[in-house]
Amino acid sequence: MRVGLDVMGGDNAPQATIDGAILINKELPKNDRLVLFGDRDLIAEELKQRDENPDEFDIVHAPKVIGMGEQPTRAFVQKPDSSIAKGFEYLKKGDIEAFSSAGNSGAMMVGSIYSVNNIQGVIRPCTTAIIPKEKEGITILLDVGTNPDAKPDVMYQFALLGSLYGKHVFNIKDPKVGLLNIGEEEKKGNLLAQSTYQLMKDSPDFKFYGNVESRDLFNDKVDIIVTDGFTGNVVLKQIEAMYRILLKRGLTDEFIDRMNYENFGGTPILGINSTVLVGHGISNDKAIKNMVLLSKEIAEAHLSQKITEALNTYVENKKQGNNN
Amino acid sequence: MRVGLDVMGGDNAPQATIDGAILINKELPKNDRLVLFGDRDLIAEELKQRDENPDEFDIVHAPKVIGMGEQPTRAFVQKPDSSIAKGFEYLKKGDIEAFSSAGNSGAMMVGSIYSVNNIQGVIRPCTTAIIPKEKEGITILLDVGTNPDAKPDVMYQFALLGSLYGKHVFNIKDPKVGLLNIGEEEKKGNLLAQSTYQLMKDSPDFKFYGNVESRDLFNDKVDIIVTDGFTGNVVLKQIEAMYRILLKRGLTDEFIDRMNYENFGGTPILGINSTVLVGHGISNDKAIKNMVLLSKEIAEAHLSQKITEALNTYVENKKQGNNN
Numbered sequence: 001m002r003v004g005l006d007v008m009g010g011d012n013a014p015q016a017t018i019d020g021a022i023l024i025n026k027e028l029p030k031n032d033r034l035v036l037f038g039d040r041d042l043i044a045e046e047l048k049q050r051d052e053n054p055d056e057f058d059i060v061h062a063p064k065v066i067g068m069g070e071q072p073t074r075a076f077v078q079k080p081d082s083s084i085a086k087g088f089e090y091l092k093k094g095d096i097e098a099f100s101s102a103g104n105s106g107a108m109m110v111g112s113i114y115s116v117n118n119i120q121g122v123i124r125p126c127t128t129a130i131i132p133k134e135k136e137g138i139t140i141l142l143d144v145g146t147n148p149d150a151k152p153d154v155m156y157q158f159a160l161l162g163s164l165y166g167k168h169v170f171n172i173k174d175p176k177v178g179l180l181n182i183g184e185e186e187k188k189g190n191l192l193a194q195s196t197y198q199l200m201k202d203s204p205d206f207k208f209y210g211n212v213e214s215r216d217l218f219n220d221k222v223d224i225i226v227t228d229g230f231t232g233n234v235v236l237k238q239i240e241a242m243y244r245i246l247l248k249r250g251l252t253d254e255f256i257d258r259m260n261y262e263n264f265g266g267t268p269i270l271g272i273n274s275t276v277l278v279g280h281g282i283s284n285d286k287a288i289k290n291m292v293l294l295s296k297e298i299a300e301a302h303l304s305q306k307i308t309e310a311l312n313t314y315v316e317n318k319k320q321g322n323n324n
Numbered sequence: 325m326r327v328g329l330d331v332m333g334g335d336n337a338p339q340a341t342i343d344g345a346i347l348i349n350k351e352l353p354k355n356d357r358l359v360l361f362g363d364r365d366l367i368a369e370e371l372k373q374r375d376e377n378p379d380e381f382d383i384v385h386a387p388k389v390i391g392m393g394e395q396p397t398r399a400f401v402q403k404p405d406s407s408i409a410k411g412f413e414y415l416k417k418g419d420i421e422a423f424s425s426a427g428n429s430g431a432m433m434v435g436s437i438y439s440v441n442n443i444q445g446v447i448r449p450c451t452t453a454i455i456p457k458e459k460e461g462i463t464i465l466l467d468v469g470t471n472p473d474a475k476p477d478v479m480y481q482f483a484l485l486g487s488l489y490g491k492h493v494f495n496i497k498d499p500k501v502g503l504l505n506i507g508e509e510e511k512k513g514n515l516l517a518q519s520t521y522q523l524m525k526d527s528p529d530f531k532f533y534g535n536v537e538s539r540d541l542f543n544d545k546v547d548i549i550v551t552d553g554f555t556g557n558v559v560l561k562q563i564e565a566m567y568r569i570l571l572k573r574g575l576t577d578e579f580i581d582r583m584n585y586e587n588f589g590g591t592p593i594l595g596i597n598s599t600v601l602v603g604h605g606i607s608n609d610k611a612i613k614n615m616v617l618l619s620k621e622i623a624e625a626h627l628s629q630k631i632t633e634a635l636n637t638y639v640e641n642k643k644q645g646n647n648n
Contacts, residue, residue: 067537134569147504148514182469182557190472190554214558215565231555233506234538235562242566245458251575299428 001031002058003296004096005288007038008065008083009103011281013070014038017102018046020288025056027293034292035096037062037083057237062086068281068303072106073269076114084108088115090259091274096296100266102279103290109146109278119304121311124154125271126161126229129236129276132258134218140166140175141225143215144267145233152195155179155226156203157314161270163206163222164310168301170267178212178222180231185211192228200226265291271307273300325356326382327620328420329612331362332389332407335605338362341426342370344612349380351617358616359420361386361407367472377407386410389427392605400438408432412439415598424590424604426612433470433593433602433623440598445635448478449595450485450553451562451602456582458542464490465541465549468591469557476519478504479550480527481638485594486548487530488634490584492625493618495602502536502546503553509535516552524550529638589615592622595631600625 005024007017017038019050024034036043047054064082067076079085079197087099088111101108109125126143142162147154160179166172179197181189186197188211199304200208209222214235217225227235243259246252265287266279275298279291329348331341341362348358360367364385371378388406390399403409404549411423412435433449439501442449450467466486468578471478483501490499503521505513510521512535524532533546550557561579567583570576589611590603599622603615 087540148506148517180558182472182554182561190552193472194624214562216564217562218569228514230506230517231558234444234504235554235558237506238538238541238562241541245542245574245579246570249577251570251577251580253573253575255569255573257573 001296001299002033002096003292004035004087004090004099005039005292006083006099006101006103007036007043008011008062009101010279010288011068011282012284013102014042014046016284016290018043018050019182019285020292022050022052023285023289024292028100032296033058035090036059037087037090039063048074059085060090060159062143064247064255066107068104068108075104076107084111088110091116091276093137095111098275098277098281098299100277100291102266102283102291105278108276111166112269112272112276116272116276117306118273119273119311121315122161122271122307123157124150125269126158127267128162128165128198129232129267130264131217131239132255133220135220135310136171137220139217139223140170141227141235142270143227143229143232144236145229146269147229147242148200148233149230150192150228152192152199155192155196155228156199157271158226159200159203159206159208159224160305160310160314161307162226164306165268165270165303166223167304168303169298172223174207175223176209176221177206177224178209179226180214180225181211182213182236183211196226204309204317205235209305223235260286263290264294265289266294268295268303275304325620326357326359326409326413326617327616327623328359328361328423329406329616330423330427331360331367331468332386332413333425334603334607334612336597336608338366338370340608341612342367342374343609345381346376347609347613348616350559351613352620356559356620357382359384361411365479370494375626380495384410384414389587390431392428394428394431396434399401400431400434405429408435411435414599419434422599422601422602422618422623424603424615426605426607426615427549429602432600436593436596436600440596440600443595443597443632443635445450445639446595446631447481448474450482451591451593452486452489453556453591454588455541455563456579458579459544459545461495461496461544463541463547464494465551465559466594467553467556467558468560469553471553471594472557473554474516474552476516476523479516479520479552480523481595482550483524483527483530483548484638486550486630488630489594490628492546492627492630493622494520495546495572498531499504499547500532500533500545500563501548501550502533502540504538504549504551504559505535506537507535508537520550527593529634536540577601586611588616588618589613590618592619592627597628599628
């Protein structure tokens with residue numbers, strides 16, 4: 001398997017990405033190859049400074065960079081030689097099986113939708129966060145920012161996408177889906193949550209638990225928590241803020257340590273015909289490493305194929321009127 | 325000043341409310357009186373068990389209780405002898421100047437809107453949470469659940485109400501208002517946040533800082549954070565969940581201690597013609613005490629009069645087309 005990394009992406013690139021690439025190479029099995037997308041000379045120089053052998057990496061020359069502040073669509077189209085555009089070119093050709101970047105996440109989304117394409121039937125791709133359960137294991141929260149104005153049918157699909165991600169990548173048996181709300185009762189919440197509940201109730205496509213509240217984020221009521229991208233992003237950034245405060249104040253333990261975003265490093269863009277991961281702009285080498293290793297696991301689990309199959313069933317169910 | 329407490333309200337009533345009443349009486353100045361609403365015999369018995377002199381309290385006999393699960397409007401109308409309905413009766417007559425309950429918050433809202441009434445010009449009353457800043461001081465978050473589907477003009481008023489609460493009750497000079505969003509830039513967020521931003525920009529009614537994110541909840545960028553009741557409730561319950569986890573795990577310090585909801589005990593219902601506070605169902609004696617003492621401070625600050633005056637200016641500004 002060949003997995004790609006955008007060396008130029010992220011606030012700390014290329015130092016953090018090169019350091020991350022070296023860490024990745026130490027953990028990748030012999031048959032796998034890491035493919036670096038970026039300026040060839042820069043990469044060679046950075047590897048040389050670290051006494052690393054450039055032959056250990058495949059390097060695809062991409063002299064341009066899409067900056068963090070650039071308008072995504074325009075930049076993606078106007079810079080075919082950028083590390084992000086090159087990555088998608090290789091992904092589309094099948095020369096790599098996964099592509100990760102801590103750079104301009106908007107441009108990564110543009111590449112995902114226009115170059116790799118949505119899986120047929122998926123209304124809107126989405127992104128996820130991994131939240132540690134206090135006891136053990138994880139909860140998958142989605143969406144976390146890609147769809148700030150999600151509609152009920154889109155939220156319904158998040159539940160399906162999240163369930164498949166949990167099942168095939170994190171080996172969660174029969175994942176339970178909760179709808180994030182401000183009360184447990186069916187009629188609680190805003191209109192979006194109320195309508196989404198009605199769609200999810202009796203779903204044949206996933207195991208619906210019912211409403212959960214933000215106080216349930218860290219317990220084991222459910223495995224997948226579905227919300228709109230606005231609320232999900234607020235929840236995620238609040239966890240990150242609290243983690244950083246606790247770290248700074250020395251108030252950590254085994255559970256708090258598991259809140260560190262570096263442990264997973266990035267989120268797949270769920271619902272597209274390939275494996276694409278986006279990382280935090282502030283990613284360090286450890287985060288970069290874990291993002292790329294996660295991309296390999298997701299590709300190996302054939303997640304996008306699994307989603308494609310499930311979407312076929314979902315469309316069948318809809319046709320037969322079994323559901324919304 | 326006479327301040328009222330619903331003795332029958334809350335998961336731990338009447339034990340927690342009676343214990344709280346005793347704590348309140350120790351801290352209330354001589355000229356102030358605590359008025360207890362509830363079953364006279366029950367109150368007398370509870371006080372006797374604690375060797376307290378019933379003459380120290382004013383007791384208003386209210387033999388009925390509105391349960392936590394009762395439909396608020398129906399219960400309020402059908403139980404004029406309940407502690408909540410009696411409290412509002414006294415509040416309306418002017419026999420008490422503030423009324424607090426940890427009971428059915430829906431019934432407290434019904435009483436506020438139908439018995440005490442909205443301040444003229446206020447579209448929707450709202451509720452608040454006090455969040456500790458890491459350095460020192462507090463941030464006021466609103467709404468936290470009363471308006472899950474708030475509209476931009478309602479959110480605009482939250483900013484005004486929150487500013488006045490911060491200024492007159494917490495002595496925050498010239499409070500800065502932030503709009504909770506998922507990015508700092510003007511165009512970020514869902515449609516609600518984007519539209520609200522446009523209304524708040526250049527507001528003559530409060531000091532608008534711009535967008536803030538949930539990572540800014542605990543820092544000193546702003547004093548007032550405005551959001552819809554859905555998002556605000558999610559944020560609040562997440563703070564509470566994290567606080568409980570940290571407490572359980574022994575990961576506390578001076579800052580974490582300040583997250584304890586007991587420190588303020590309750591939230592005023594902002595935007596009505598009197599001082600009404602609602603507390604957490606799980607309130608203990610300390611929370612009850614602090615809620616009632618806060619109600620006294622709010623009444624003494626003449627907050628609802630201050631809001632009435634500001635609303636007049638706001639309506640004037642609107643008429644003159646200075647704003648939205």
